[in-house]
Amino acid sequence: MVKSALNRTSRRPDRRLIGYARVSTDDQATEAQEMELRSAGCETIVEEYGSGASRARPALARLLREIDAGETLVVVRIDRLARSVIHLLQIIDDLNAKGAHFRSLSDPIETSTPQGMFSLQVLGAVAQFERALNSERTKVGVKAAKAKGKLPGNPGxxxxxxxxxxxxxxxxxxxxxxxxxxxxxxxxxxxxxxxxxxxxxxxxxxxxxxxxxxxxxxxxxxxxxxxxxxxxxxxxxRKSPPRPPEDRLMTLVAGIHSSNPELTLREIAGQLERLHERTPRGGTKWSPSSVKNLIDRAKRTGLLEAV
Incomplete structure (x- = not known):
């Protein structure tokens, strides 16, 4: 259950700190974590209730979607945020992709500093070692079971x-x-x-x-x-409304253009002909102007970003 969602306040010129506090059950309170996070400078705090093993974290997912470049996600300890080292690295990858940072108050991890990034690299190496070790243990266990005449897998x-x-x-x-x-x-x-x-x-x-x-x-x-x-x-x-055939062509052309914006209109026309796609008027020969019309329509409908 989510107690409070990410609540944007007025912007400040410095980098904003957003706290994330999680407890395992509704019977527990997040006050202790909130006090530490506010002492660290967090003006906004996202609270969530859920066990450490739970993969469903709606408040965290919303926070990761809405966090802006330059902002920092702050937790008291990394076990409040992630289920495992691998999960932590995935979250930090998501933050990096948005230009945001991560900081743990109790652990030497802060992705905006060289020292924090070094600690993160050590964690990554540990995670890779754990994966390799678990894989090796599994192989050894299966081999030993077969040698004893036991069937692999769960008997249940x-x-x-x-x-x-x-x-x-x-x-x-x-x-x-x-x-x-x-x-x-x-x-x-x-x-x-x-x-x-x-x-x-x-x-x-x-x-x-x-x-x-x-x-x-x-x-x-x-x-x-x-x-x-x-x-x-x-x-x-919701069910999609009926749409004319040219809308399918618009989506197709928008996808080709989006995947490789460097393609010329004539090159896109050539691709459509090789796919045996008919023009909006039913012809088999595509012209650059027909492609341009579909791209312009895609921009007007928001399917492509207008430049």
Missing amino acids: IRERRPEALAKMTAAQKAAYGARIQASASQWLPIVRRMRPDHTWDDVARFLKNRGLDWTPERLRRAVKWMVTEGMADKDLL
């Missing part, structure tokens, strides 16, 4: 025990949610811009032209998960 799963199947399903759902959150910054902004005005086919085609391999059904399922977890607006799932 093989015997279809309900409690074991329930745990497996929960683990699969958690892993799926983690994958969706890890990649959401790459595709969710485009989905927000296009849905529900464009069909799932159009959105998936646009993403594919940007190098993101989504099928319409997988994309709709991912967005539905984000909506269920409170990380996306339910309007994204």
Whole structure:
């Protein structure tokens, strides 16, 4: 449950500090963390309730979406923020992509300083070592089990025990949610811009032209998960209105142009002909002017950013 969301206040000329406080249950309070964060200079504090192992952190997800370049996410300890070292590194990657920083008050990590970045690199090396070590242990364990005549895998799963199947399903759902959150910054902004005005086919085609391999059904399922977890607006799932065929062409041309803005109009026309796409008037020969008209329409509708 989220107690308070990211609440923007008036801008200050210096870099703004945004605190994040998390406790495991509703029975616990965040006052102690808030006091430390405010003492460190945080004017805005985002509070969240959820266990350390929980992958669903709506308030954190919203904070990462809304944080601005130059701002710093501050926590009392890194265990208040991340489930693991790998999760911490993913969050910091998201912050770096937005030009934002991270700071832990109790740990020697502050991404705006050389010393803090060195500590972060050490953590990255530790995480890589842990992954390699776990992989090696798994291989050794499987080999030893086979030598003793034991079947690999969970016996509860093989015997279809309900409690074991329930745990497996929960683990699969958690892993799926983690994958969706890890990649959401790459595709969710485009989905927000296009849905529900464009069909799932159009959105998936646009993403594919940007190098993101989504099928319409997988994309709709991912967005539905984000909506269920409170990380996306339910309007994204509304049914698309009927659209004329030229709108599909507009989406296709916008995707080609977005994936490689250096392409000339004539080169895009050549690609459309190789794809056997017919022009808005049903012809087979594309002209640069027809391509330009579709790009201009995409800019007017917000599908492409106007320069």
